[in-house]
Structure formats: structure tokens, C-alpha cells
Amino acid sequence: MDKEKVIRLFKIISTLEAISFLVLLLVAMPLKYIWEMPEMVRMVGMAHGVLFILYILGAYYLYEILNWKLKQLFIVVLCSVLPLGPFYAERKYL
Incomplete structure (x- = not known):
């Protein structure tokens, strides 16, 4: 799959995950x-x-295809458990 398509799909999932977390809370x-x-x-x-x-699966896939450092993967995964964290991860790493 094309890198741009993967990034676009991850951004959609990231946004939906962040919104669902906020709605839950x-x-x-x-x-x-x-x-x-x-x-x-x-x-x-x-x-x-x-x-x-x-x-989480998307973050790991991006780690593989974008050659992120382990620290970047850790930060993106950590952002998934913080309210508004995925929005930060999108802007900083994608």
C-alpha cells in the first residue's frame, strides 16, 4: 500500500480514536x-x-514503513492514552 494512503488512513483512525475517547470521558x-x-x-x-x-496497529505499521525511531513509536503510542494526544501525534509525526 502507498505510504500516503497509509498515513491518510492512520490520520482518520487517529482522529476517530481521539473523538471516541473524548465522548467516552x-x-x-x-x-x-x-x-x-x-x-x-x-x-x-x-x-x-x-x-x-x-x-496501535497503525502506529506500529507506520513505525515500520516510515523508519521511525523506537522513541517516536513510544510517544505516538503514549499519545493514544491521553485525551487529545492523537491530535498531537498527528501534527508532530505525520
């Missing part, structure tokens, strides 16, 4: 713990989990 969790409506956590949590796995 700012919408679903308050619904569960304040208003006792746990349904959103299940739905958003599952979507976020799938996107998180795709993000």
Missing part, C-alpha cells in the same frame, strides 16, 4: 455515573476499544 461516563445510564459506556467503549487497537 465527557458524555458516556457522566451518563453512567451521574444519571445511572450505563448503555452509552458499552457502545462508545466498544467503539473506542476497536479504534484504540487499530491505532
Whole structure:
């Protein structure tokens, strides 16, 4: 697959992962713990989990094809567990 296509796909996954994390933290969790409506956590949590796995796999694939240093891979993976982190990783490394 072309490097540009891989980067574009990773950016999409990265953005969706970041948004799903924010929705989980700012919408679903308050619904569960304040208003006792746990349904959103299940739905958003599952979507976020799938996107998180795709993000990690994509980061490793980019590590391979872009010849990143291990430190760059570590930072991009670390960004996946921080709110807004994937946005930083996109701007800094892609």
C-alpha cells in the first residue's frame, strides 16, 4: 500500500480514536455515573476499544514503513492514552 494512503488512513483512525475517547470521558461516563445510564459506556467503549487497537496497529505499521525511531513509536503510542494526544501525534509525526 502507498505510504500516503497509509498515513491518510492512520490520520482518520487517529482522529476517530481521539473523538471516541473524548465522548467516552465527557458524555458516556457522566451518563453512567451521574444519571445511572450505563448503555452509552458499552457502545462508545466498544467503539473506542476497536479504534484504540487499530491505532496501535497503525502506529506500529507506520513505525515500520516510515523508519521511525523506537522513541517516536513510544510517544505516538503514549499519545493514544491521553485525551487529545492523537491530535498531537498527528501534527508532530505525520
